[in-house]
Amino acid sequence: MEQRVICTVCPMGCNVTVVMEGKEVINITGSTCPRGERYARAEVTNPTRILTTTAKVTGAPMLSVKSDQPLPKDKMKEYMEIVNAITLKVPIHIGDIIIEDIDHTGINIIATKNIL
DSSP states (O other): OEEEEESSSSSTOOOOEEEEETTTEEEEEEEEEEEHHHHHHHHHOOOOOOOOEEEETTSOOOOOEESSOOGGGGGGHHHHHHTOOOOEEEEBTTOOEEEESGGGGSSOOOEEOOOO
């Protein structure tokens, strides 16, 4: 099976082709650097993304939050539901851990702005 991926590691935006046999990567072509090859391999075998969203705050505007590391792409909806289920209280500072170890991943959801 052949999959095409556009690398997002740098501005080059290489069109990378990944050939797979089952779940095993057989060949990668089209990347102009090793970072593109690593990105394409990860994208077809275990895609991840940084979760960016908002959380409710009592008596204040919504708080922008993000994961401090990439999370599995196929579970983003579940993680969003966890964040949507909480309501925070002020004060909140940039970098505060809003949800520690979300869904036992070892990854935290952190505040990206202050609400004082």
